[in-house]
Amino acid sequence: MMLRGLGNKVLVLNSLQAVFDLLDKRSSKYSHRPDTIFGGELMGMRDSMVFLPYADEWRAHRKLAHAALNPAQVKQYHTMQEDLATSLAQCLIESPEDFFEHVRMISGRIIIAVTYGIPASQAQTECTLIGERFLEIAGKAAIPGKYLCDFLPILKYAPSWMSFRREAAEGRRRMNELLYTPVEQVKQDMEAGISLPSLVRNLLMAPPDDVTDLERRIKWVSGSMFAAGVETTYATTLSFILAMALYPEKQKLAQAEVDAVIGVDRLPTIYDRGSLPYVEAVIKETMRWQPALPLSVPRRVAEDDFYRDYFIPKDTVVMPNVWAIAYEPNSKYDPEAFLPERFLDLTQPTADPALWAFGFGRRICPGRHMGENSVFIMIATLLTVFDISADGELKPEFTQHLVRNPEPFKCRIVPRSEAKVHFVETRAALSVA
Numbered sequence: 078m079m080l081r082g083l084g085n086k087v088l089v090l091n092s093l094q095a096v097f098d099l100l101d102k103r104s105s106k107y108s109h110r111p112d113t114i115f116g117g118e119l120m121g122m123r124d125s126m127v128f129l130p131y132a133d134e135w136r137a138h139r140k141l142a143h144a145a146l147n148p149a150q151v152k153q154y155h156t157m158q159e160d161l162a163t164s165l166a167q168c169l170i171e172s173p174e175d176f177f178e179h180v181r182m183i184s185g186r187i188i189i190a191v192t193y194g195i196p197a198s199q200a201q202t203e204c205t206l207i208g209e210r211f212l213e214i215a216g217k218a219a220i221p222g223k224y225l226c227d228f229l230p231i232l233k234y235a236p237s238w239m240s241f242r243r244e245a246a247e248g249r250r251r252m253n254e255l256l257y258t259p260v261e262q263v264k265q266d267m268e269a270g271i272s273l274p275s276l277v278r279n280l281l282m283a284p285p286d287d288v289t290d291l292e293r294r295i296k297w298v299s300g301s302m303f304a305a306g307v308e309t310t311y312a313t314t315l316s317f318i319l320a321m322a323l324y325p326e327k328q329k330l331a332q333a334e335v336d337a338v339i340g341v342d343r344l345p346t347i348y349d350r351g352s353l354p355y356v357e358a359v360i361k362e363t364m365r366w367q368p369a370l371p372l373s374v375p376r377r378v379a380e381d382d383f384y385r386d387y388f389i390p391k392d393t394v395v396m397p398n399v400w401a402i403a404y405e406p407n408s409k410y411d412p413e414a415f416l417p418e419r420f421l422d423l424t425q426p427t428a429d430p431a432l433w434a435f436g437f438g439r440r441i442c443p444g445r446h447m448g449e450n451s452v453f454i455m456i457a458t459l460l461t462v463f464d465i466s467a468d469g470e471l472k473p474e475f476t477q478h479l480v481r482n483p484e485p486f487k488c489r490i491v492p493r494s495e496a497k498v499h500f501v502e503t504r505a506a507l508s509v510a
């Protein structure tokens with residue numbers, strides 16, 4: 078579907094086949110990002126990995142990200158992720174009604190811990206808050222049409238006292254704080270010999286060959302991790318809590334599997350992932366039922382192209398309509414229903430969200446292995462320790478941002494037994510993160 082307006086052209090791709098044909102098979106033409114005036118130019122986010130043009134600078138960032146986030150490397154972050162999932166359980170035992178804030182703070186702390194290795198201390202909380210302050214403005218900058226200057230680029234020359242110019246300047250200041258403060262902390266910790274394993278420490282100690290201008294690039298890569306990793310992890314975990322409150326019978330089935338496989342005398346670990354197929358199906362169904370990025374992250378076509386007799390002009394913005402892929406009609410399973418079973422049925426396969434939720438081709442999410450582990454350990458820990466149920470009538474509503482989050486809702490999150498509370502306390506006492 079092609080949309081045109083105010084001199085812009087937007088191509089919406091509504092099938093997995095079309096998305097693969099263009100974004101995967103023709104990666105060299107379809108791997109650019111659209112330019113934005115507010116976020117990209119005025120705030121300066123154009124230099125972050127998410128928005129960089131598909132060129133050498135982006136390749137250097139991806140090389141650093143791959144060195145730190147490939148499947149072998151992410152294993153060293155398992156303990157930190159498990160510690161922080163336990164922290165989430167502790168917070169929920171203390172004040173379950175604040176579950177939105179707790180999931181948000183722990184999603185941020187996981188990224189800070191893995192990226193900078195800063196332990197759970199004032200320093201880590203401060204870094205998370207620095208990141209959150211940046212996201213307040215960056216999140217708005219990513220909403221198409223939020224700022225008029227993105228449609229009328231001439232407005233970028235407006236006087237600096239105008240409110241959107243002042244907001245962009247504040248966004249730039251907050252972004253610089255996120256880029257510099259935590260990396261400086263890691264360098265100090267390394268000098269003092271107290272740094273923990275982290276993406277930044279590993280890259281500073283053993284940079285990949287051929288990457289020059291290392292420190293500046295490490296700052297950008299690590300800052301991009303926070304911006305790209307927090308909201309998606311948070312949105313997926315909150316959608317899971319909402320699903321469990323709406324579909325208690327699915328929660329019971331997942332809890333029965335957890336109890337049978339890991340037993341009733343410990344908390345889950347990331348190594349349990351392969352032994353919990355129903356829990357994995359619940360996670361896939363959560364990602365399908367409410368995709369965190371329903372229009373993925375837009376691309377821009379580098380040159381004129383033809384596809385199935387259609388002409389796609391240079392600079393067209395391309396939106397992979399992940400929502401349409403997730404809700405593709407299926408003769409056996411209603412796309413509107415929350416049915417993890419669809420992912421266990423080999424006779425009527427449903428496209429696995431691993432194929433579309435993390436993006437496509439050369440720009441596929443570099444944090445997907447880590448993100449999947451974070452989501453798994455938070456969800457498996459919640460299923461082990463708590464019963465989640467609706468508190469009054471639940472009408473699911475979602476934000477209309479690039480990353481789609483549930484709007485505030487109420488639910489009860491109650492420990493399943495005193496013994497579970499005890500495991501959380503015992504495990505928390507061993508925590509280093």
Ligand code: HEM
Pocket residue numbers: 126127128139188301302303305306307309310313369370373374375434435436437438439440441442443444445447448449452
């Ligand atoms: C459930 C969790 C996550 C989901 C659903 C998700 C999804 C996505 C998607 C759809 C894209 C766009 C890819 C494209 O253009 O085709 C993306 C890009 C990106 N993600 Fe993730 N992500 C998640 C977690 C993370 C985490 C934990 C990190 C960092 C540690 C991360 C870092 C990034 C970065 C840096 C990019 C930009 C890549 C580029 O433009 O080259 N993501 N992610």
